[in-house]
Amino acid sequence: MLASELPAWIARLVAFVFGALWGSFFNVAIYRWPREMSVVSPPSHCPACGKPIPGWRNVPLLAYLLQRGKAGCCGARMTPRYFLVELLSAVIAVAIAERFVVNAAPMTELGEAAIETLLWFVFAGGLIIATFVDLEWMEIPDEVSIGGTALALATATWRPSVPLEEVVLGAGAGFLVVQLLLVWSWERLTGERGMGEGDSKLAMYIGAFLGWRGALFALVAGSFQGIVAWAIARAAGAKIGPSADHSHEEDVASTKREGEAAKGAEEGDEEEDAPSRRIPFGPFLALGAIEFLFFGGAIVDWYLSFFE
Known part of the structure; x- marks a missing residue:
């Protein structure tokens, strides 16, 4: 069966549900x-009280809306x-x-x-996971970057839109440049x-999927957008850096960290407040990578047109 023979609405519906x-x-x-x-054991449970979450209370998107943002x-x-x-994953799945699929080559x-x-x-x-972990913890899981790079290199021939040599060069260049x-x-x-x-x-993970052009684009676009976001946040007087609020998950260890941070602030400890003046770069790298995946060719062609 050809991709063009699949009704577009079926492809979009399946992608949305799958992504969610x-x-x-x-x-x-x-x-x-x-x-x-x-991520396998223990099964899904409420971080606040520890009770297992039944499947009917764990339906993506609907569970949050029907429970009005509270644990059932x-x-x-x-x-x-x-x-x-969940919504972002569903939307990106539809876009991909x-x-x-819908616009596959004949x-x-x-x-x-x-x-x-x-x-x-x-x-x-992987970019979604890296983004939200970096925003909250100022770190990027190796499960995403290293594990994802290995997967990208192993499956490079199944992604014909990016030549194999660009994938290998992108992984090495992405890591070394940064x-x-x-x-x-x-x-x-x-x-x-x-x-x-x-x-x-x-950056290595991004290069392993998008090639060296994608890694370079993500680095340049991410840096520019990060600087703009930093300037806007500073001008608005907003706190910059990862959120220290893990209270929504009622995590005992994070609660202890919050208490220690508050104590340090009361004592005028500037070191405790230092992370709030930093901005995580991972989310902007991820944003640049997504932009290149969907619009990179058009953006590069538009930029090069100025030199013709």
């Missing part, structure tokens, strides 16, 4: 990986992140299906288009840490 379901898993990974917990077992407040991640087999769509959704899912210039060199020149190794490995 996996968005629920992404939420689990966002919560558990920074805490070094397994104990009434604890749920973070809007759960709904946002639109490009690689005579493309449906199976081939579906495999490529699945792989690009895995890539986007690590050499923005981590080691920056620290040597300024005496302060700029980006971290997590950003280098995320």
